Amino acid sequence: VQLQASGGGLVQAGGSLRLSCAASGRTFSSYDMGWFRQAPGKEREFVAAIVWSGGRTYYAHSVKGRFTISRDNAKNTVYLQMNSLKPEDTAVYYCAARGRTSDWGTRPYEYDYWGRGTQVTVSS
Secondary structure, three states, rough: OOOOOOOOEEEEEEOOOOEEEEOHHHHHHHHHEEEEEOOOOOOEEEEEOOOOOOOOOOEEEOOOOOOEEEEEEEOEEEEEEEEOOHHHOOEEEEEEEOOOOOOOOOOOHHEEEEEOOOEEEEEE
């Protein structure tokens, strides 16, 4: 599967952005999806994950209550709604896909497919 993230940009602290990740192919619903981010000089870190059906989600503690992951399998797209953004949310955001599993994928190596990132910059 090929992934393409979009929707990043520059926003003031407290603002909102919605990221989208469009997937190619007809088997999108076969994959659990995740969002990760990477700030300059830091390791890539887990942000959120959603199972193939959209029925369960999981968040990093740092974004829980502010970010919402969702998906539309009919549109082959996963979303990340980001509210109450903070300067520390500044990073390149990546979407990723992996086959259905029974556990939450919070490590980059657990994902098989990656899209190009989209830059999110939050000014103070």
